[in-house]
Amino acid sequence: MNKPELLVTPGSVNEIKKQIEAGADAFLIGEQRYGLRLAGEFNRQQVKEAVALAHEHGKKIYVAVNAIFHNEIANELDDYVAFVKGAGADAIVFGDPAVVMAVRETAPGFPLHWSPETIATNYYTANYWGKRGAVRAVLARELSMDAVIETKEQADVQIEVQVHGMTCMFQSKRPLLGHYFEYMGKSMEIQKRQGTQNMLLHDAERSNKYPIYEDANGTHIMSPNDMCIIDELQDLVEAGIDSFKIDGVLQTEEYRIETTKLYRKAIDLCVDQPDQYEEEKEGMLEAAEALQQEHRPLDSGFFFKETVY
Amino acid sequence: MNGLKNDGISEIIDGKRVIVKKPELLAPAGTLEKLKIAVRYGADAVYIGGQEYGLRSNAGNFTFEEMKEGVAFAKEYGAKVYVTTNIFAHNENIDGLEDYLRGVGEAGVTGIIVADPLIIETCRRVAPNVEVHLSTQQSLSNWRAVKYWKDEGLDRVVLARETTGEEMRLMKEKVDIEIETFIHGAMCIAYSGRCVLSNHMTARDSNRGGCCQSCRWDYNLVEMEDGAEVAITQEGDSPFAMSPKDLRLLQSIPGLIELGIDSLKIEGRMKSIHYVATVVGVYRKVIDAYCADPENFTIQDEWLEELEKCANRPAAPAFFAGTPGADEQLFGVHGKKASHDFTGLVVDYDKATQMVTLQQRNFFRPGDTVEFFGPNLDTFNQIIGTVVDEDGNELDAARHPLQIVRFKVERPVSKDDMMRKGL
Numbered sequence: 001m002n003k004p005e006l007l008v009t010p011g012s013v014n015e016i017k018k019q020i021e022a023g024a025d026a027f028l029i030g031e032q033r034y035g036l037r038l039a040g041e042f043n044r045q046q047v048k049e050a051v052a053l054a055h056e057h058g059k060k061i062y063v064a065v066n067a068i069f070h071n072e073i074a075n076e077l078d079d080y081v082a083f084v085k086g087a088g089a090d091a092i093v094f095g096d097p098a099v100v101m102a103v104r105e106t107a108p109g110f111p112l113h114w115s116p117e118t119i120a121t122n123y124y125t126a127n128y129w130g131k132r133g134a135v136r137a138v139l140a141r142e143l144s145m146d147a148v149i150e151t152k153e154q155a156d157v158q159i160e161v162q163v164h165g166m167t168c169m170f171q172s173k174r175p176l177l178g179h180y181f182e183y184m185g186k187s188m189e190i191q192k193r194q195g196t197q198n199m200l201l202h203d204a205e206r207s208n209k210y211p212i213y214e215d216a217n218g219t220h221i222m223s224p225n226d227m228c229i230i231d232e233l234q235d236l237v238e239a240g241i242d243s244f245k246i247d248g249v250l251q252t253e254e255y256r257i258e259t260t261k262l263y264r265k266a267i268d269l270c271v272d273q274p275d276q277y278e279e280e281k282e283g284m285l286e287a288a289e290a291l292q293q294e295h296r297p298l299d300s301g302f303f304f305k306e307t308v309y
Numbered sequence: 310m311n312g313l314k315n316d317g318i319s320e321i322i323d324g325k326r327v328i329v330k331k332p333e334l335l336a337p338a339g340t341l342e343k344l345k346i347a348v349r350y351g352a353d354a355v356y357i358g359g360q361e362y363g364l365r366s367n368a369g370n371f372t373f374e375e376m377k378e379g380v381a382f383a384k385e386y387g388a389k390v391y392v393t394t395n396i397f398a399h400n401e402n403i404d405g406l407e408d409y410l411r412g413v414g415e416a417g418v419t420g421i422i423v424a425d426p427l428i429i430e431t432c433r434r435v436a437p438n439v440e441v442h443l444s445t446q447q448s449l450s451n452w453r454a455v456k457y458w459k460d461e462g463l464d465r466v467v468l469a470r471e472t473t474g475e476e477m478r479l480m481k482e483k484v485d486i487e488i489e490t491f492i493h494g495a496m497c498i499a500y501s502g503r504c505v506l507s508n509h510m511t512a513r514d515s516n517r518g519g520c521c522q523s524c525r526w527d528y529n530l531v532e533m534e535d536g537a538e539v540a541i542t543q544e545g546d547s548p549f550a551m552s553p554k555d556l557r558l559l560q561s562i563p564g565l566i567e568l569g570i571d572s573l574k575i576e577g578r579m580k581s582i583h584y585v586a587t588v589v590g591v592y593r594k595v596i597d598a599y600c601a602d603p604e605n606f607t608i609q610d611e612w613l614e615e616l617e618k619c620a621n622r623p624a625a626p627a628f629f630a631g632t633p634g635a636d637e638q639l640f641g642v643h644g645k646k647a648s649h650d651f652t653g654l655v656v657d658y659d660k661a662t663q664m665v666t667l668q669q670r671n672f673f674r675p676g677d678t679v680e681f682f683g684p685n686l687d688t689f690n691q692i693i694g695t696v697v698d699e700d701g702n703e704l705d706a707a708r709h710p711l712q713i714v715r716f717k718v719e720r721p722v723s724k725d726d727m728m729r730k731g732l
């Protein structure tokens with residue numbers, strides 16, 4: 001049985017070192033200008049350092065170029081793509097077809113991961129992007145376990161699935177926090193809102209709290225719970241899912257590293273000693289729960305939840 | 310406005326500049342009745358939903374039979390019909406897609422509006438005569454992505470609502486493909502396709518038509534400080550809201566025409582026939598007036614007033630001139646009442662007796678001052694006299710929805726004209 005890759009989102013080059021020790025296999029990095037909802041900012045120099053460090057240990061670096069682009073940045077994509085290729089990164093993660101165009105022109109054949117988040121919902125479309133240069137599809141978080149497994153069975157590309165962390169529910173181009181503060185006449189708050197990562201929307205009716213923050217890509221609203229399926233990896237491993245992602249956006253470095261350690265153990269057990277995994281999975285879930293802040297409950301995302309329409 | 314260069318958009322005819330590239334006015338049609346009204350009031354094309362694969366699960370979607378009837382009706386007026394087929398499909402939706410698209414093709418529609426490459430490719434295979442238009446659900450916002458879809462062979466792209474006029478200009482310059490953009494109606498505050506609030510809050514999949522408009526709800530803003538929650542929204546404050554004003558680009562129609570935009574789209578398959586008639590009627594006038602004589606064109610106050618008669622939210626130009634400010638969102642209010650009530654639809658008119666036969670749509674009574682309008686009618690006011698029912702019995706008021714009533718009107722009206730009452 002192939003062992004799925006454990007992909008994490010480090011906040012800095014320094015964290016990559018610790019993440020390698022903790023057991024991560026691959027890293028998703030990038031900068032706000034081109035990438036969405038990243039755990040840290042990596043300028044070009046830092047991307048190069050990250051690649052050198054990761055490759056020294058046989059690990060991989062994927063660079064996020066997955067924003068929704070407007071003309072201005074679309075014009076810069078050749079330059080950035082050329083840089084990523086030159087830096088020796090292992091793949092570019094994209095959502096906007098403008099990136100496919102830039103790669104065709106500037107770095108033909110460079111591996112792409114198709115990751116448009118909410119809209120990666122079926123195997124046919126995953127294979128469609130496969131024919132256009134994607135070697136991997138990162139599936140929407142809103143799919144059920146059965147749908148994920150069926151997609152893997154039918155896919156000609158690698159399949160990546162998020163197994164832990166928060167997920168994005170909403171992205172607006174408008175600065176919604178800034179607009180609210182402006183409406184309220186809180187000019188001090190308007191200034192400091194960008195870069196602030198400790199705001200929550202309270203939905204009283206559902207007793208939910210949704211993290212909300214602003215950056216260069218607009219306003220992002222995140223799920224009220226952190227997804228965690230550390231105790232449900234068996235079926236995904238058996239199905240041959242290629243990569244498990246822990247999304248560490250809006251978390252501390254310490255949290256991310258501890259989570260990586262837990263999943264390292266879980267994946268290894270699940271593949272090498274499935275019986276032992278069965279025995280220990282409850283305990284690993286409890287250990288994951290112990291890492292959570294009080295206002296961030298764990299749940300299993302949409303893996304076992306029915307959605308209608 | 311650009312001048313006299315040969316831009317394919319205008320020509321000098323008899324010493325006067327006129328627009329030769331008139332954009333299509335594209336209207337929503339949630340039902341066959343709305344389709345007919347939209348076409349009668351001047352839409353060049355309508356978009357409808359079929360019974361599957363579209364994003365408005367409850368917009369009264371068309372059966373294949375109704376599609377055929379709609380296509381035939383539209384054809385009489387030289388209008389086109391497009392079918393929105395713009396869900397992001399899950400694996401379970403793949404079964405049945407081919408049959409569905411064949412049905413759409415056989416119904417004779419001009420095109421489908423699609424977001425998911427699965428549906429694009431399948432349509433090509435099983436209904437190759439149907440045009441494929443990329444839906445706004447793809448949030449297409451840069452010229453290189455436009456180029457991508459052009460190279461993929463699409464006939465038209467609908468832009469993201471976040472696209473500015475300047476961005477449209479570059480897209481048009483760089484890529485030769487039809488561009489469609491929204492000019493009027495309600496909008497997502499999120500990038501289309503990138504909002505799953507409803508999935509989380511109500512277990513309904515927004516990208517398959519289940520959106521519950523959670524973005525229009527009220528929230529409180531809280532800040533975490535050292536593990537403790539501090540309320541930012543205080544007692545008495547307006548709640549945190551992210552509800553956008555509706556889009557209204559009436560004043561920018563000249564700019565859109567000069568940019569060479571191919572199709573101007575009105576949102577609202579769920580809206581009433583009164584809304585469709587009013588909005589389509591106004592934009593028809595604006596487009597025609599500008600194209601006939603761009604140099605002497607001015608925005609008429611009465612057009613803006615007319616739109617207010619059916620508007621249930623304040624309106625703004627959104628992204629056309631750049632990212633909208635705080636004043637383009639609704640705080641503390643959720644909307645407003647339209648200035649007029651839709652009170653009746655003209656079914657018939659008898660020249661000899663000057664009697665109108667009307668289908669009641671909202672309460673009215675003798676003595677009320679009402680307004681009649683229609684696609685070929687100069688709007689006029691009327692004080693209602695004696696009202697009788699179908700059997701000739703005099704009524705003190707028209708109380709029942711869809712009730713047929715008759716009364717005398719001062720000027721001739723015709724079928725499908727409408728009656729409204731100021732509030």
Ligand code: SF4
Nearest residue numbers: 497499504520523524
């Ligand atoms: S909740 Fe609002 S922003 Fe989200 S899909 Fe629905 S209308 Fe659009």
